[in-house]
Every structure is written in structure tokens, then in C-alpha cells.
Amino acid sequence: MNLEAYHTLLKTPVPGGFLYTKPGARGSQDPAYTLLAEVLEPHGQSALDLNPGIGLVTHALRQQGLRVQAIETSRASLRCLEASFGSSVRVTRGLPWATEPDSADLVALVLPAHRGTRFVELALLGAARALRTGGRLWIAGSKDKGFAHYFKLAQAWVGYGLLVRREGAWRVAVLEKEKPAPSLPEVWQSFDWAFMGKTLSFSYLPGVFSGGHLDPGSAMLLRELPQDLGHVLDIGGGYGALSRPLLGRAQGLTLLEDDWISVLCAQKNLGEAATVLHSDVDEALTEDQTFTTIITNPPFHVGGLVVLETAIAFIEAAHARLERGGKFYLVANRFLPYEPLLEARFATVRTLAVNTHKVLVAYK
Numbered sequence: 527m528n529l530e531a532y533h534t535l536l537k538t539p540v541p542g543g544f545l546y547t548k549p550g551a552r553g554s555q556d557p558a559y560t561l562l563a564e565v566l567e568p569h570g571q572s573a574l575d576l577n578p579g580i581g582l583v584t585h586a587l588r589q590q591g592l593r594v595q596a597i598e599t600s601r602a603s604l605r606c607l608e609a610s611f612g613s614s615v616r617v618t619r620g621l622p623w624a625t626e627p628d629s630a631d632l633v634a635l636v637l638p639a640h641r642g643t644r645f646v647e648l649a650l651l652g653a654a655r656a657l658r659t660g661g662r663l664w665i666a667g668s669k670d671k672g673f674a675h676y677f678k679l680a681q682a683w684v685g686y687g688l689l690v691r692r693e694g695a696w697r698v699a700v701l702e703k704e705k706p707a708p709s710l711p712e713v714w715q716s717f718d719w720a721f722m723g724k725t726l727s728f729s730y731l732p733g734v735f736s737g738g739h740l741d742p743g744s745a746m747l748l749r750e751l752p753q754d755l756g757h758v759l760d761i762g763g764g765y766g767a768l769s770r771p772l773l774g775r776a777q778g779l780t781l782l783e784d785d786w787i788s789v790l791c792a793q794k795n796l797g798e799a800a801t802v803l804h805s806d807v808d809e810a811l812t813e814d815q816t817f818t819t820i821i822t823n824p825p826f827h828v829g830g831l832v833v834l835e836t837a838i839a840f841i842e843a844a845h846a847r848l849e850r851g852g853k854f855y856l857v858a859n860r861f862l863p864y865e866p867l868l869e870a871r872f873a874t875v876r877t878l879a880v881n882t883h884k885v886l887v888a889y890k
């Protein structure tokens with residue numbers, strides 16, 4: 527898939543209309559969304575969708591005549607939501623736990639289990655806090671990804687709940703708010719890592735890639751980088767694990783990241799010395815921006831499903847954004863087939879290190 531195709535929004539039919547979708551956006555081929563959209567019933571006037579993805583559940587709530595706010599973290603999904611709903615839905619870039627208290631009659635939450643237990647628990651807390659007394663919380667998820675635990679927790683924080691649908695491993699439950707929600711705990715955490723003679727301190731929020739430790743793949747890539755880097759672009763930069771050690775060594779540093787939560791972490795970790803952009807691959811760059819060195823540890827999951835199309839778009843973007851004579855460094859799990867993808871684009875591709883991961887470099 528070329529970069530233009532990756533960035534193109536596609537119309538996908540849904541009951542009673544269509545939604546925009548695109549590669550890299552969550553929630554179009556996911557049974558939890560389909561089931562929740564099918565099962566939920568209207569309640570009151572205002573609804574909050576706390577994990578909308580491309581907006582299947584938001585669409586169902588709109589169809590039922592509710593006023594909807596959709597809070598989303600992914601830039602790819604936000605692009606779809608904005609295109610599908612325009613001003614008919616309040617589409618907000620935000621954190622699922624930072625909700626307005628007592629503001630919604632109904633909250634819908636597809637449990638974002640792929641982001642880890644703490645993230646899901648905080649999203650449930652955000653849902654409990656947003657609901658008015660007597661309001662309803664709808665949750666959907668898989669029994670293989672902790673549904674029973676989250677349902678129990680939601681009952682403790684919200685009130686009485688009923689399992690309303692089982693389909694294979696998928697579950698949908700509805701709860702009614704009977705009690706005041708607990709207050710929000712401190713969400714920021716930090717950790718130190720000692721690496722190549724330096725100790726660096728990182729702040730992070732729940733749900734970011736490799737929060738609390740340096741990913742072994744990222745560490746391998748950092749060991750392979752030359753001293754002289756020029757202008758550096760970090761695609762899919764997370765909380766800044768690859769970029770932070772390069773501060774002061776690179777002539778300029780730009781980080782692109784799809785996940786708003788990771789963007790907030792990277793901004794905190796990198797300060798003003800770097801440019802951190804909320805960006806679906808390279809869409810936030812201007813057309814003429816190019817770089818001497820591009821680094822990436824690309825994702826191969828979207829919403830918990832293994833998908834390589836975003837990683838392929840990273841490679842396409844790296845090729846488009848590299849100066850002639852520049853170098854593109856990529857680290858990946860050893861089993862992932864990146865070599866042919868790189869060779870199709872770059873004249874020279876070399877393997878610099880192999881372990882549990884491999885570090886590849888491509889020259890333009």
C-alpha cells in the first residue's frame with residue numbers, strides 16, 4: 527500500500543448510513559464494537575463514547591437520537607470521526623479518565639484491553655465519574671481479555687449490573703449508577719533507566735508502549751546509531767524512549783505519534799528541545815519536510831490485532847521524508863518480514879544487529 531492510499535479515508539456501510547474508516551484506525555472489524563452497537567438501548571439525552579475508534583457505537587447512539595460526545599486518543603481514528611460526524615457529534619481528543627463529572631446519561635465503553643489493566647480501570651473510572659446518578663454504563667469486551675474482572679470492578683464503582691449478551695467470547699453488560707464514583711488517583715508514573723553511561727528519568731501515563739521499562743528492541747536500535755545524526759525524525763515515537771537519548775546529539779528532533787497519551791508523555795520527557803506532533807504517520811508534517819536520519823520501532827498491532835499496514839506506511843513515509851544520502855534505522859521483532867518491504871523501496875538495506883529483535887538500516 528502506498529502512502530496516499532494509507533492516508534485516504536474510505537466509506538464503509540453501517541446500518542442506516544456509512545462511516546469513514548482508514549488503515550490504522552480502530553473499531554471497524556472488531557466484534558466488540560459491532561455487538562455493543564447492536565445491543566445498546568437509549569437512555570436520557572446525552573451520551574459519551576469513551577473508546578469510539580471509527581465511531582460504530584457513536585453512530586448507533588446518534589441513530590437513537592442521543593446527543594453524543596466521543597473522546598478518542600488516536601489521530602487516525604479522530605480523522606475518521608471528524609469526517610463521519612462533522613459537527614453532529616462533539617469529537618474530542620482526550621484521556622478517557624479525564625471526563626466531566628455528572629455530565630452524561632449514558633456512557634458506552636468498548637473495554638480497551640490491549641492497552642493494559644490499569645488503562646482499562648482508569649477508563650472505567652472516567653465512565654463512572656461522567657455518569658449522572660441513574661445513568662447507564664454499557665461495556666463490551668472479551669471473556670479472554672478480563673471482561674469478568676472489569677465487570678466486577680464496574681459494579682463496585684457504578685452499581686447494579688446485568689450481563690445482556692454473550693456471543694462466543696464476547697460479552698456486553700449494562701450497569702446503573704447508584705453511588706458516587708471514587709476520585710481519580712495520580713495517573714503519572716516515572717522510572718529511570720541507566721543506558722550507555724547515563725541515567726535518564728522518564729514520565730509516562732497508563733496505556734503507552736513499554737511504560738516503566740526500556741523496550742529491548744528500542745535499546746538495540748539506540749546502540750546502533752552513529753554519533754553524527756543531523757536532523758532526526760522519530761516515527762511512532764511513543765513517550766520518547768528513542769528520542770530522549772538523542773537530545774543534544776541531533777541537530778533537530780521531530781517526533782510523530784498517533785496516540786495522544788503518548789504525545790503528552792513525549793512532550794513532558796523531551797521538553798521544548800524537540801517538536802512532538804500528534805500525527806497519523808507523517809500527516810502532521812508539511813509537504814517539504816525532510817530529515818537526515820529517521821528512526822522507528824514500528825507498531826504491528828492496531829487495537830490488539832496484528833496488522834502490518836501501519837508499519838508499511840512508516841517505511842513509505844521514511845522513504846519519502848529522507849534526504850538523499852540519509853539513513854533510515856528500523857528495529858523489529860526478529861520474525862517480522864521487513865527486509866523485502868525495505869528492499870522494494872531502498873537501494874541498500876543492511877542488518878546491523880540480530881537478537882530477539884533485529885536492527886535494519888536502509889540508505890537513500
Ligand SMILES: C[S@@+](CC[C@H](N)C(=O)[O-])C[C@H]1O[C@@H](n2cnc3c(N)ncnc32)[C@H](O)[C@@H]1O
Pocket residue numbers: 550602735736741744761762763764765766767768782783784785788805806807808822823824825836
Ligand atoms: C512499538 S511502539 C514504539 C514506541 C517508541 N518509539 C519506543 O521505542 O519505545 C510504536 C509506536 O507507534 C505508535 N503508532 C501506532 N500507529 C501510529 C500511526 N499511525 N502514526 C504514528 N504513530 C503510530 C504507537 O502509538 C506506539 O507508540
